[in-house]
Amino acid sequence: MTSVTPSLPLQGKNILLGISGGIAAYKAADLVRRLKERGAEVRVILTPAAAEFITPLTLQALSGNPVGQSLLDPAAEAAMGHIELARWADFILVAPASADVIARIAHGMANDLLTTCILAASAPLAVAPAMNQQMYKNIATQNNLATLKSHKIHIYGPAAGDQACGDVGMGRMFEPLQLAELLVEHFQTTGSTPAKPLTGLKFVITAGPTREAIDPVRYISNHSSGKMGYALAAAAAKLGAEVTLISGPVQLTTPTGVSRIDVASAIEMQQAALTAAQTHDIFIGCAAVADYRMAEVAPQKLKKTADNDVLTLQLVKNPDIIASIAALTSHRPYTVGFAAETEQVAQYAQQKLLNKNLDLICANDVSVAGQGFNSEQNALTVYGPQFEQALPLQDKNTLAQALITLIVEQYQNEKKH
Template sequence: MHRLTNRHILLGITGGIAAYKSAELTRLLKKAGADVRVVMTPAATEFITPLTLQALSGHPVHLQLLDPEAEAGMGHIELARWADRILIAPASADFIARFAAGMGNDLLSTLCLATQAPVCLAPAMNQAMWKDPQTQANVSKLDAQGIKIWGPDAGEQACGDTGPGRMLEPTDLAERLAAEFEHLALSGRSVFITAGPTREPLDPVRFISNHSSGKMGYALAQAAVDAGARVKLISGPVNLEPPERVELVQVETAEQMLAASLDGLAECDLFIGAAAVADYRPVAIAEHKIKKGHEEIMELRLVKNPDIIATVAAQPQHPFTVGFAAETRDLLHYARDKLLRKQLDLVIANDVSAPGIGFNSNDNQVTLVSATTDQTLPQTSKRLLARQLIEHLADYLNHAEPTPSDEKATG
């Protein structure tokens, strides 16, 4: 069930007595870590109140096709884009018929037409309605289109009949949803990522920093979320919108970043130090703005900052620890030295002096340096590179060296 962590699940509820089970299903999905939004047809509200589902999901229940409170009033488009999976439970014979016919005459049927997310149906109806040739034809048509049909179960029904038509139990449906994300490389894993620069204050208005934009770290955070991980993003000052579904911890100084990195580290599986941490900070911070004097030379006394990545790697129960090495020369030499000296599991090295890659750029090219191999990944956008890196890191995390394909492998 941990594979549901951070997943966007849209639960559709149609009219039927089995709608009472949808409350327990919502609770189970939330307990497993999913973000659940509920859409109800008008008939569904006759069996269970929207207020019940709102209390259990933590979000207002969606009822209207054109929602005046939604962005541009197009609630169905927003929800269709938001969902990772759509589960209709219960799915009545009426809804199945309208869905098979391609109709969009209410919010739920319309967003099923508008979404690119996989749709799953959990049928629930009287046994005679389920056996009816029209219903079976509709179900077969949807199945042929790739719609997943989960159930129904057989047994005693609320009307007194016995036979197929009972909605699967909430625990079964939750487990099937979790299995939908089984292929994700970091399902259920906890990932900490540091990103951006740190700022070491000289006085209330000045600081020591660097040119890191944070783009690589933020791209890695998004890729890790997409791979099913729970992500804690520890960010220095950047001008970037944080990815959805991450725990964002904003810091300024190296000492603050270290404290945030160690907080909860025992639960972390993978630590990626993508931040450009200032190596030194001023011995003392002036209480007021430092005024320009007559001296031609101003001297600053600096003290070494804590080494965040080395401190993480030195913990008794440390996570798989990955560092970045941004160099301007002798890339592999310095990367391997960093790997050994700080006892890291992997170093991602990049040459920030090369044109078009590195600080403040949208592209990057890196070499993965482990204890046994050096593997260079081709230059690409930081977003696409982040996905590749997360796939490789998941392989390393599972004690398997990634298999080179078209990439250049040396060493």
């Protein structure tokens, strides 16, 4: 297996993190850690409201720098502190960005340290909205966000899901891991040479459905579109990994830089997976493999006759591809499965994690409208033996970037131990 230590894609970058008031402020501690892990130098500004949710001492300990709070701090302003902070920043991220701070930024106000620094800075600016779903939908907030977009300010989010107030809808702040990766992507796309932190790492990813023949013209299959698996392959390749994509029948274009192996049945997919797994570091089983196949495929088309109103098919179990990969005793890759469930999602996913001896499993509730099969969005919860991380509803490409990063982090952590 190849041992890879990802490079630090934010090495040498100065990130000014503004935190405004809202329950999502508690996530800022993890966000600082994620940015530091990627090599960034981080300084934090707390609005007065944010300081009611998270303490300056916590953020100072994590960032290693004093936390700015007051525009009228004589000690700091003796050296024109807000101007120096504005000049220092290579990127300003406001996360969480409340409806109030979004409004003040949109209207060019400078009534606290954060908004004054934003006005004085030439660095790129992004806001990560976090608020009640009704506040987010309000026409005033939407107009303010439109103003920010017209000023070339990046809008990161929000995501949909459960909110602290009990509502469900758009308004959740993007997760820290996802925000950190969006900053990495920004510097990759604006820099002269995009960073390739996963160079040398080899992935095998299965995607799409399988087709199990009934006769020469009919088959058993499912609704998988393959979009999630293809997004994962694209995300890993973009970061420099060598990716082999084993694909069931889909109508999708092979991602740039990805080697694709086309298969139809579960047996074909298993054979290709077992061969590829021997020479790769990470295996992600994202395909929706049919659980059963015909005991015998009819050699000719089955005919409908007047006396066969009921047709009985004899089915046998297909091999469990992900379990067979996890059971390898020689050259076993780090093995990640998927669990698409319609009920008791956490319970069933954790059972599969244990029963199949997986390193991680990514669970999604395909009974929820607008996510999972054939949709453009998805939400996942990733489980490990002593690990759990929720990735909220978002488009599959963005979700794939966050998931690849999470998988590599857990893979590296396991290799260290």
